[in-house]
Amino acid sequence: xxxxxxxxxxxxxxxxxxxxxxxxxxxxxxxxxxxxxxxxxxxxxxxxxxxxxxxxxxxxxxxxxxxxxxxxxxxxxxxxxxxxxxxxxxxxxxxxxxxxxxxxxxxxxxxxxxxxxxxxxxxxxxxxxxxxxxxxxxxxxxxxxxxxxxxxxxxxxxxxxxxxxxxxxxxxxxxxxxxxxxxxxxxxxxxxxxxxxxxxxxxxxxxxxxxxxxxxxxxxxxxxxxxxxxxxxxxxxxxxxxxxxxxxxxxxxxxxxxxxxxxxxxxxxxxxxxxxxxxxxxxxxxxxxxxxxxxxxxxxxx
Amino acid sequence: xxxxxxxxxxxxxxxxxxxxxxxxxxxxxxxxxxxxxxxxxxxxxxxxxxxxxxxxxxxxxxxxxxxxxxxxxxxxxxxxxxxxxxxxxxxxxxxxxxxxxxxxxxxxxxxxxxxxxxxxxxxxxxxxxxxxxxxxxxxxxxxxxxxxxxxxxxxxxxxxxxxxxxxxxxxxxxxxxxxxxxxxxxxxx
Numbered sequence: 001x002x003x004x005x006x007x008x009x010x011x012x013x014x015x016x017x018x019x020x021x022x023x024x025x026x027x028x029x030x031x032x033x034x035x036x037x038x039x040x041x042x043x044x045x046x047x048x049x050x051x052x053x054x055x056x057x058x059x060x061x062x063x064x065x066x067x068x069x070x071x072x073x074x075x076x077x078x079x080x081x082x083x084x085x086x087x088x089x090x091x092x093x094x095x096x097x098x099x100x101x102x103x104x105x106x107x108x109x110x111x112x113x114x115x116x117x118x119x120x121x122x123x124x125x126x127x128x129x130x131x132x133x134x135x136x137x138x139x140x141x142x143x144x145x146x147x148x149x150x151x152x153x154x155x156x157x158x159x160x161x162x163x164x165x166x167x168x169x170x171x172x173x174x175x176x177x178x179x180x181x182x183x184x185x186x187x188x189x190x191x192x193x194x195x196x197x198x199x200x201x202x203x204x205x206x207x208x209x210x211x212x213x214x215x216x217x218x219x220x221x222x223x224x225x226x227x228x229x230x231x232x233x234x235x236x237x238x239x240x241x242x243x244x245x246x247x248x249x250x251x252x253x254x255x256x257x258x259x260x261x262x263x264x265x266x267x268x269x270x271x272x273x274x275x276x277x278x279x280x281x282x283x284x285x286x287x288x289x290x291x292x293x294x295x296x297x298x299x300x301x302x
Numbered sequence: 303x304x305x306x307x308x309x310x311x312x313x314x315x316x317x318x319x320x321x322x323x324x325x326x327x328x329x330x331x332x333x334x335x336x337x338x339x340x341x342x343x344x345x346x347x348x349x350x351x352x353x354x355x356x357x358x359x360x361x362x363x364x365x366x367x368x369x370x371x372x373x374x375x376x377x378x379x380x381x382x383x384x385x386x387x388x389x390x391x392x393x394x395x396x397x398x399x400x401x402x403x404x405x406x407x408x409x410x411x412x413x414x415x416x417x418x419x420x421x422x423x424x425x426x427x428x429x430x431x432x433x434x435x436x437x438x439x440x441x442x443x444x445x446x447x448x449x450x451x452x453x454x455x456x457x458x459x460x461x462x463x464x465x466x467x468x469x470x471x472x473x474x475x476x477x478x479x480x481x482x483x484x485x486x487x488x489x490x491x
Binding site: 071 | 311314319320322323326327330331336340343344347348351352405406410412413415416419430431433434435439455458459469
């Protein structure tokens with residue numbers, strides 16, 4: 001056992017305070033004493049630095065542990081099933097949907113029917129926005145599919161299919177202050193869906209811009225559904241992430257990050273019109289089939 | 303009644319859902335199983351919603367949710383009756399000594415520190431997670447875990463020491479000596 005024999009009782013007393021010091025639990029006077037001692041004792045300063053290093057490393061590693069994408073939705077659904085009243089669980093329970101629909105027919109209840117439709121539309125919005133969140137969480141955060149040092153413009157361009165190369169300057173321009181680290185096309189394991197993925201960083205926060213084919217799905221329109229009706233933007237807080245979404249003729253676009261909702265919405269508001277423009281022009285020029293096949297080839301190459 | 307209840311549920315969701323990731327991380331570190339952690343978090347939210355009428359708006363919702371989570375975790379642990387009891391890693395006399403801190407690597411890899419955390423006995427692990435990962439104060443940690451403040455302090459001290467010991471072992475296995483030579487261990491005054 002390697003027990004220290006201190007020459008100085010001050011060192012011993014100081015080190016006994018380290019746990020509370022690191023946790024910011026010391027009184028101001030005691031903190032001052034510790035700081036004064038650290039200024040003159042290299043051994044204690046090094047010991048404290050080592051303890052802080054462990055704490056910082058633990059927190060950093062722990063923050064990388066993210067909940068599965070569907071957990072937030074499962075909780076919302078379970079909470080709604082506990083709701084009292086005739087529409088209990090109407091968001092997820094098919095039995096409740098049937099009861100509510102039957103009630104609407106029998107009673108001619110336009111209000112019930114409207115509430116039912118709105119609730120279904122909201123769920124559709126959340127399901128579509130959840131695509132972007134799962135791509136961001138799985139590809140950027142969990143798999144860390146981006147380099148620590150940003151790729152060059154040429155590298156980024158080469159990693160995108162030709163019809164998406166026009167997006168690169170648009171994304172760069174509309175993400176001021178962000179460092180664009182990565183661009184690629186990929187898909188989640190076991191899923192045929194491909195998506196174009198831009199990954200950017202600012203002050204340690206990772207942000208994804210994701211574009212994926214709509215495949216016949218649409219974001220339902222409505223004043224009660226859209227976060228910004230003039231820009232046709234949708235927004236949700238899912239799986240501890242903020243997501244804003246929009247659609248073009250053939251694509252859904254998502255901006256996803258663990259930053260504030262207003263910031264994400266503001267970025268999506270700037271980004272959506274030019275991205276729609278590039279995608280719609282590209283769709284018109286290439287035609288849907290060629291576009292899809294090229295995305296597929298690109299994804300299999302990566 | 304339905305719309306009132308729905309609004310109340312929305313209030314609960316907007317107050318509680320931002321802490322989903324924090325709760326999940328903590329549950330995962332303590333249950334050491336992803337699906338068990340998901341269940342614990344779901345039960346925490348359901349329990350929170352049931353007792354939301356007792357929650358005072360403006361008080362610390364995060365700390366309140368962690369109190370519920372630990373209630374669920376301790377309940378979960380009691381179910382594990384056959385789980386082997388961990389032996390204390392050191393005697394009380396040893397814990398009171400000011401030991402030479404083991405040299406930890408300069409670069410600590412995520413997987414190494416998470417493995418070291420996993421090896422801590424649960425009573426130390428939960429305090430380390432609350433204080434060092436979730437950055438709760440001693441008082442909040444004591445309230446959430448329903449243990450005295452002094453116990454939080456001693457468990458945190460021992461838990462951190464164990465973590466450093468595990469990391470030092472990793473450093474030893476990799477042949478890293480940086481901690482010892484660069485931090486000036488053992489030198490005083």
